[in-house]
Amino acid sequence: MGTTASQLGKDSLSEYQELTFLTKQEILLAHKRFTELQNRDERNHLNATRVPMEKILTLPELKSNPFRKRICHVFSTSEAKDGSLTFEDFLDLLSAFSDSATLEIKSHYAFRIFDFDDDGTLDCGDLEKLVNCLTGETDDTRLTSDEMRQLISNILEESDIDKDGTVNLSEFQHVISRSPDFVSSFKIVL
Amino acid sequence: MTSGQQRQGSGNGYLTDQESLRLRRVSSRTSSPIYHDVNRSASSAEDDKGSSELNREIRSNPWHMAQKRTKWLEQQKQVPAQFNGGSWKHKRTKYVHQFKSNVRELLYLFSLWGKSLQKIGGNFGGGVQSYFFFLRFLVVLNFVSFLLIGGFVLIPSIVFRSVGTNLARNTGEEACLKYDPNPEGLVVFYEFFLHLLSGTGFMEYSYMFYGYYNNTMMEDRSFSYNIPLAYLFTAVFYFAFCLICIIVRMGKVARVAVTTGGSDVSNYSRIVFTGWDYGCLGSKATSLKQRNIYYRLQVDLEEERLQMHAASLSLCNKVTLYSLRVLMFLVAVGLLVATFFAIFKATIFSQEQNSKAEGILALFYEYLPSIVITAGNFLVPLLCDQLALIEKYSPSATVVLALLRAVILRLVSLAILLYTLWGQITCVGNTYYSNITESNMTDCDLCQYNHSAYPCWETNVGQEMYKLTLFDLLVNIAILVLVEFPRRMVVDNWSCKLSQWVGRQEFGVPSNVLGLVYGQTVVWTGALFCPLLPLINTVKFVIIFYCKKITLFNNCRPALRTFRSTTSTFFFLAVLLFGWILALVVMIYSVAVIHPSQACGPFRVFPNMWQIVPNSFYSLSRVTQDFLFFIGSQAFSIPLFALSCVVMCYVIALASIYGKSVTMLRAQLKLAAHDKQFLVKQIKKMKHLTPQNNEGEQD
Numbered sequence: 001m002g003t004t005a006s007q008l009g010k011d012s013l014s015e016y017q018e019l020t021f022l023t024k025q026e027i028l029l030a031h032k033r034f035t036e037l038q039n040r041d042e043r044n045h046l047n048a049t050r051v052p053m054e055k056i057l058t059l060p061e062l063k064s065n066p067f068r069k070r071i072c073h074v075f076s077t078s079e080a081k082d083g084s085l086t087f088e089d090f091l092d093l094l095s096a097f098s099d100s101a102t103l104e105i106k107s108h109y110a111f112r113i114f115d116f117d118d119d120g121t122l123d124c125g126d127l128e129k130l131v132n133c134l135t136g137e138t139d140d141t142r143l144t145s146d147e148m149r150q151l152i153s154n155i156l157e158e159s160d161i162d163k164d165g166t167v168n169l170s171e172f173q174h175v176i177s178r179s180p181d182f183v184s185s186f187k188i189v190l
Numbered sequence: 191m192t193s194g195q196q197r198q199g200s201g202n203g204y205l206t207d208q209e210s211l212r213l214r215r216v217s218s219r220t221s222s223p224i225y226h227d228v229n230r231s232a233s234s235a236e237d238d239k240g241s242s243e244l245n246r247e248i249r250s251n252p253w254h255m256a257q258k259r260t261k262w263l264e265q266q267k268q269v270p271a272q273f274n275g276g277s278w279k280h281k282r283t284k285y286v287h288q289f290k291s292n293v294r295e296l297l298y299l300f301s302l303w304g305k306s307l308q309k310i311g312g313n314f315g316g317g318v319q320s321y322f323f324f325l326r327f328l329v330v331l332n333f334v335s336f337l338l339i340g341g342f343v344l345i346p347s348i349v350f351r352s353v354g355t356n357l358a359r360n361t362g363e364e365a366c367l368k369y370d371p372n373p374e375g376l377v378v379f380y381e382f383f384l385h386l387l388s389g390t391g392f393m394e395y396s397y398m399f400y401g402y403y404n405n406t407m408m409e410d411r412s413f414s415y416n417i418p419l420a421y422l423f424t425a426v427f428y429f430a431f432c433l434i435c436i437i438v439r440m441g442k443v444a445r446v447a448v449t450t451g452g453s454d455v456s457n458y459s460r461i462v463f464t465g466w467d468y469g470c471l472g473s474k475a476t477s478l479k480q481r482n483i484y485y486r487l488q489v490d491l492e493e494e495r496l497q498m499h500a501a502s503l504s505l506c507n508k509v510t511l512y513s514l515r516v517l518m519f520l521v522a523v524g525l526l527v528a529t530f531f532a533i534f535k536a537t538i539f540s541q542e543q544n545s546k547a548e549g550i551l552a553l554f555y556e557y558l559p560s561i562v563i564t565a566g567n568f569l570v571p572l573l574c575d576q577l578a579l580i581e582k583y584s585p586s587a588t589v590v591l592a593l594l595r596a597v598i599l600r601l602v603s604l605a606i607l608l609y610t611l612w613g614q615i616t617c618v619g620n621t622y623y624s625n626i627t628e629s630n631m632t633d634c635d636l637c638q639y640n641h642s643a644y645p646c647w648e649t650n651v652g653q654e655m656y657k658l659t660l661f662d663l664l665v666n667i668a669i670l671v672l673v674e675f676p677r678r679m680v681v682d683n684w685s686c687k688l689s690q691w692v693g694r695q696e697f698g699v700p701s702n703v704l705g706l707v708y709g710q711t712v713v714w715t716g717a718l719f720c721p722l723l724p725l726i727n728t729v730k731f732v733i734i735f736y737c738k739k740i741t742l743f744n745n746c747r748p749a750l751r752t753f754r755s756t757t758s759t760f761f762f763l764a765v766l767l768f769g770w771i772l773a774l775v776v777m778i779y780s781v782a783v784i785h786p787s788q789a790c791g792p793f794r795v796f797p798n799m800w801q802i803v804p805n806s807f808y809s810l811s812r813v814t815q816d817f818l819f820f821i822g823s824q825a826f827s828i829p830l831f832a833l834s835c836v837v838m839c840y841v842i843a844l845a846s847i848y849g850k851s852v853t854m855l856r857a858q859l860k861l862a863a864h865d866k867q868f869l870v871k872q873i874k875k876m877k878h879l880t881p882q883n884n885e886g887e888q889d
Contacts, residue, residue, distance in 0.1 A: 019258045021249055064476040065468065077254050088255035095249070097468065100284055108252040110463070127462070134466060135487070136480035143484070147491050154458045154494070161863045162870045170866060175459045178859075182464040189469070 020095035053083035066133040097188035121166035336724040366637035369645040369789030389653035401649035401790035418792035529566040536562040592700040638785035646790040655716025711769030
């Protein structure tokens with residue numbers, strides 16, 4: 001514990017506390033878990049190195065999450081768009097999924113996670129991929145194409161307020177704001 | 191500076207909406223953001239706040255860490271004063287929130303069979319899971335009832351019997367006092383088994399049945415305990431306790447059904463956008479959750495399809511469908527009436543043969559009513575299921591209808607049994623099953639009950655209920671072993687057309703729930719006469735839980751059609767309430783009308799069981815008596831009645847106001863949606879109107 005605290009400078013620690021929703025213990029725990037994922041020689045250059053997506057996905061909290069790849073892509077700041085995360089990206093991730101994050105942050109990031117083609121709206125292709133992730137891709141839990149069509153048209157009818165055939169961020173947040181347990185289910189704690 | 195930051199984002203779609211995000215700086219759970227927006231945007235956003243709130247704003251924006259840091263450094267230069275008063279409150283609410291979620295997790299750990307129920311729900315859907323939740327509720331109810339009865343009746347009886355207190359001698363007719371339940375010395379081994387099954391012999395004169403309890407009224411210097419009074423009050427309190435538990439649970443379920451049900455709330459969007467639990471760890475939990483979501487979506491889609499199909503039927507089809515439904519209803523009623531008649535005849539026949547036969551045949555005749563009831567309860571729901579295929583209601587309606595039909599069958603058949611029993615005890619309608627002779631007419635006149643056939647009639651009634659309970663359990667186990675496992679083995683290993691058509695069985699929730707309701711009603715009816723019956727029932731339900739779980743996972747296939755579990759749970763409890771009412775009628779009749787046995791039991795000296803209450807009343811102190819008289823008098827009850835009318839009017843007015851405000855809020859939501867639509871159009875229009883500015887910023 002002592003070595004990790006000194007690796008993460010006190011200034012950095014307080015800065016991260018200001019800029020994220022995480023507490024000091026959560027930041028230290030995140031630091032510990034992140035350095036375990038890094039190679040031995042990379043551990044001293046915390047902010048410069050990126051951990052590739054495959055290693056991030058070995059974390060037990062993310063390993064079986066059907067949205068794990070999308071989560072990595074959304075929080076990654078890499079130019080190569082390969083889903084690799086720096087430590088600060090990792091903290092951003094944990095902050096959005098933490099207990100004290102606000103509803104806006106969570107709904108914003110949920111929207112970005114569900115937007116599989118990154119075009120700013122949820123269209124039919126995004127919704128179909130979303131539903132497949134939710135129900136699993138095994139044969140006996142996949143919806144038939146008729147059922148999928150019926151479901152997507154129902155979703156669009158309920159949430160698409162401006163009737164442009166896609167769900168944009170405000171419409172998405174409108175649906176989220178009426179669901180009381182979104183905040184408690186959109187949580188990942190290390 | 192702000193435009194530079196906007197340029198650094200990853201996708202254009204999010205940036206234009208950040209304006210709307212910044213406008214809507216609301217606290218997390220308001221449901222009328224439009225109104226909040228107007229107030230907030232009126233006051234300028236960043237002027238008069240402490241630095242902690244400014245920090246919160248930086249964190250609340252979905253920027254990457256580098257952007258946040260830049261913005262923060264900028265603000266540091268602008269706002270030198272640091273003010274940290276808000277963070278203590280924030281920490282406190284966070285700790286309270288964490289404490290609550292920890293307590294909830296701990297309670298979940300301690301809940302009975304929690305993991306099994308989750309596994310069942312994941313594999314078979316919410317409908318089957320609701321049956322097991324219901325079963326768990328009944329197990330806990332029975333166990334707590336047993337603790338109640340044990341504490342107030344059983345343990346004092348054991349203590350007083352071992353201490354050896356004196357009994358009040360009964361003065362009455364000599365014939366009425368004759369009761370000799372003790373067996374005659376050694377018995378043959380198989381007779382021991384017979385006694386175990388029918389509650390006679392060594393079991394009859396034991397703590398199991400009413401007849402063993404004494405009418406000890408112990409009065410010491412500082413301690414007095416009146417066993418008959420305790421017995422009666424425990425029975426009454428047991429009923430009241432069960433009623434309260436059922437109603438509380440019904441309230442909880444109804445609340446859930448009202449808040450989440452209803453097709454005008456956006457169900458599909460909610461399930462798809464907010465249905466996933468990101469805290470799910472491990473591939474097994476994940477696949478369970480995925481199946482759960484799949485079943486929920488499927489149920490809703492199926493019901494909607496059926497509704498659309500029903501609405502789209504032509505007039506001719508509709509007429510056919512409705513006439514078919516009426517026909518099936520009449521057929522169902524005919525089936526029920528036929529079953530009742532069969533039970534009635536079987537009971538009379540069994541009573542006639544009872545005195546004549548010996549040994550195994552006697553046991554068979556004794557169990558004949560139970561056999562006929564169980565056969566009827568097994569066959570008629572099967573036939574009604576076939577009827578349901580023709581009727582083509584939606585899945586939830588089918589389940590409810592099947593439940594209602596089966597409940598009428600079960601409870602009325604039980605009522606017939608009880609009615610014939612009562613008739614024999616009090617010699618009503620004696621002409622049906624015995625020859626009218628001089629001696630028979632005086633059977634009941636001597637002791638006000640049939641003392642020759644039933645020297646201790648309460649014990650006999652207790653035995654009947656015990657036999658019903660035990661037989662139900664044995665039949666369940668027998669069906670499991672002899673029908674369900676062989677059926678699976680045949681279907682799996684022998685592939686011919688017949689076995690394919692029959693197929694693996696589906697777990698029929700209504701019939702199983704009915705079994706539980708029937709068993710619980712029998713226990714309620716018999717608890718007054720057999721105080722250990724709740725304990726036996728707890729053990730029986732635990733065995734049934736494991737049996738049903740085994741058969742579910744080994745022999746059943748997942749249901750092709752599932753039904754909504756919230757409405758069905760409500761109906762299970764409503765049906766349980768029917769059973770409670772039946773048992774209550776029996777109890778009231780036994781306590782208030784029938785003369786207790788003079789040869790046994792705690793009430794042997796009284797003309798009816800209720801008499802103990804007035805008698806003990808007069809032994810209370812003068813002050814208490816006056817107080818209780820006052821409560822019962824008109825001077826108290828009329829103002830109380832008026833007050834309760836006022837309270838009821840207030841509650842009704844409150845309920846109607848809430849209903850009106852719910853409709854108003856719904857209308858407001860629709861209005862808010864229209865407003866958003868309008869605003870989105872305006873933003874699009876403005877984008878088109880000012881193309882030069884946008885182009886200059888975005889390249």
